Amino acid sequence: MTTTTVHAPATPMRRILNIVRLHLANPWTTIILPWVILGIIFAGTLAVWALILSVASDTADARDGLQYSGSNFFIFVYMLVVAVQAISITFPFALGFGVTRRDFYLGSALTFVLLSAAYSVALTILSLIEEATNGWGIGAQMFTTFYFGETPAERLLVFFLAFLFFFFVGAAAASVWVRWKATGLVMFFIIIGLGLIGLVALIFFAQGWPAVGEFFATAGLVGSMLWSLVITAIAGVTGFFLMRRATPTA
Amino acid sequence: MTTIIEVSNLTKNFGKLAAVDNVSFSIEENTICGLLGRNGAGKTTLMQLLTGQQFATSGDINVFGQSPVENASVLQNISFIKESQRYPEDFRAKHVFKSAPWFFANWDADFAERLIADFRLPLDRKIKKLSRGQLSSIGVIVGLASRAPLTFFDEPYLGLDAVARQIFYDRLLEDYAEHPRTIVLSTHLIDEVANLLEHVIVIDDGQIIIDETADELRGSATAVVGPSGAVDAFIGNREVLHRDGIGGLASVTIAGLTSTERADAAASGLELSPVSLQQLIIRRTNLTELGGNEKEIEARA
Numbered sequence: 001m002t003t004t005t006v007h008a009p010a011t012p013m014r015r016i017l018n019i020v021r022l023h024l025a026n027p028w029t030t031i032i033l034p035w036v037i038l039g040i041i042f043a044g045t046l047a048v049w050a051l052i053l054s055v056a057s058d059t060a061d062a063r064d065g066l067q068y069s070g071s072n073f074f075i076f077v078y079m080l081v082v083a084v085q086a087i088s089i090t091f092p093f094a095l096g097f098g099v100t101r102r103d104f105y106l107g108s109a110l111t112f113v114l115l116s117a118a119y120s121v122a123l124t125i126l127s128l129i130e131e132a133t134n135g136w137g138i139g140a141q142m143f144t145t146f147y148f149g150e151t152p153a154e155r156l157l158v159f160f161l162a163f164l165f166f167f168f169v170g171a172a173a174a175s176v177w178v179r180w181k182a183t184g185l186v187m188f189f190i191i192i193g194l195g196l197i198g199l200v201a202l203i204f205f206a207q208g209w210p211a212v213g214e215f216f217a218t219a220g221l222v223g224s225m226l227w228s229l230v231i232t233a234i235a236g237v238t239g240f241f242l243m244r245r246a247t248p249t250a
Numbered sequence: 251m252t253t254i255i256e257v258s259n260l261t262k263n264f265g266k267l268a269a270v271d272n273v274s275f276s277i278e279e280n281t282i283c284g285l286l287g288r289n290g291a292g293k294t295t296l297m298q299l300l301t302g303q304q305f306a307t308s309g310d311i312n313v314f315g316q317s318p319v320e321n322a323s324v325l326q327n328i329s330f331i332k333e334s335q336r337y338p339e340d341f342r343a344k345h346v347f348k349s350a351p352w353f354f355a356n357w358d359a360d361f362a363e364r365l366i367a368d369f370r371l372p373l374d375r376k377i378k379k380l381s382r383g384q385l386s387s388i389g390v391i392v393g394l395a396s397r398a399p400l401t402f403f404d405e406p407y408l409g410l411d412a413v414a415r416q417i418f419y420d421r422l423l424e425d426y427a428e429h430p431r432t433i434v435l436s437t438h439l440i441d442e443v444a445n446l447l448e449h450v451i452v453i454d455d456g457q458i459i460i461d462e463t464a465d466e467l468r469g470s471a472t473a474v475v476g477p478s479g480a481v482d483a484f485i486g487n488r489e490v491l492h493r494d495g496i497g498g499l500a501s502v503t504i505a506g507l508t509s510t511e512r513a514d515a516a517a518s519g520l521e522l523s524p525v526s527l528q529q530l531i532i533r534r535t536n537l538t539e540l541g542g543n544e545k546e547i548e549a550r551a
Contacts, residue, residue: 004356004397005355005356005399007327007355007356008323009323010322010326010355012322015322015326018352018353021352022349022352025338025341025348025349026340026342026345028340085339086338089336089338090338093337093338096329096331096332096335097329097349097350097354098325098326098327098330098353098398099353100302100320100325101320102320103322245305247298247303247304247305
């Protein structure tokens with residue numbers, strides 16, 4: 001007969017890493033499916049482009065069109081959904097495993113940072129291949145489109161910041177949901193909406209549009225993206241404090 | 251005996267509703283305790299408070315000598331299995347059993363595998379597509395194989411058939427004998443678990459109406475059966491918990507008897523029979539619900 005032993009607490013880092021493992025326990029949603037979708041979109045887009053090139057009379061004009069593709073934007077929105085599910089559905093499950101809210105949130109945040117890093121590195125590598133193969137042989141620009149940045153380093157940073165933004169905004173929205181359910185979420189969107197309208201009105205009446213334009217022009221793509229970190233950080237911290245008092249209700 | 255859970259003056263309000271209303275009790279280490287009560291009595295809320303999932307409105311909770319709220323050193327020794335457990339999107343049962351050992355230091359993978367075979371649980375099917383009973387068996391397996399020093403089962407076997415429930419009781423008792431630990435079990439199927447329970451706490455309308463060892467509780471009532479006249483003469487002014495009658499025969503449940511009283515009853519030609527835990531709890535719950543109208547019951551009797 002062996003009495004079950006009461007264990008001393010695992011180190012905080014171990015507990016947080018266990019949450020990362022929990023989020024990645026089923027790699028299908030977080031790792032496999034996004035690449036399957038991206039692969040299909042990529043192959044489909046390339047096929048359509050190749051088809052257009054083969055029939056276009058004005059090839060130069062057609063080639064111009066290959067420089068823009070929004071087809072991989074889905075992956076950012078997809079990660080927002082991943083964050084929403086990770087916070088809202090995995091939370092009550094983790095509590096049943098004896099996890100504290102603090103460890104759960106910090107572990108989830110670390111998961112989001114790690115996924116952002118991995119995905120931005122992967123997309124940057126694809127952009128390098130795209131450059132090396134002269135746009136997959138047909139001058140296509142899926143991963144090197146100008147709005148991702150001009151150099152590989154810029155692209156890496158822009159991808160990373162964009163992923164962080166979508167993960168943490170998703171996490172914050174999900175925290176509002178976990179804490180106050182549908183009513184809270186509706187209030188949340190109303191407040192955000194009113195805030196945005198107020199901001200637009202303020203800029204309009206202060207005739208500040210030129211200044212806003214100038215701000216983004218001066219900041220440039222990378223500079224503007226760096227400013228997104230402010231929103232990302234606010235979302236991340238808000239999510240933490242909301243989740244610290246959240247309860248799992250059926 | 252060491253006290254593992256100590257609760258004093260605990261209250262949890264949801265708006266105007268007092269789901270748990272100024273409750274005090276304690277649970278000893280290495281016992282199986284039944285937390286019983288009607289739907290909405292406050293069982294789940296109480297267990298959520300004990301596991302730090304809900305925040306108390308007022309009062310004190312000590313689990314392993316500390317507050318459980320956001321306390322990793324307490325919580326990682328607790329496994330809380332609830333009927334309505336949700337699982338991460340797209341999880342299959344195998345993902346649950348893969349991740350459980352990261353959180354439960356005593357996890358026994360061999361035991362889990364035996365239980366999976368016992369319950370015939372498909373590991374590779376999406377949890378969303380499992381039947382109600384299969385879903386319950388995931389929780390039961392986690393609760394048993396985690397061997398947490400403090401395990402809560404909240405209505406763990408919704409949808410499990412009688413065979414599966416018996417497997418659960420058997421495995422629970424076997425494993426408890428090998429690896430003693432504290433188990434708090436909430437259920438509606440009182441008679442099924444009556445033999446497992448060493449301690450019984452009954453909660454009704456947010457308040458604890460019974461907090462006794464199972465033996466005390468069983469000895470606390472007896473059914474006296476015999477001709478109505480003889481039964482009435484025997485019970486005298488005693489408090490009547492319940493009365494049934496057919497023709498000239500009566501079966502009256504009264505508080506427990508001393509051995510002399512038992513002998514008297516036998517001498518009057520009356521038969522004494524034990525009252526099942528379930529009957530006992532139903533009767534005592536009804537009494538409190540009638541708001542102390544025992545006299546009225548007696549008047550009817």
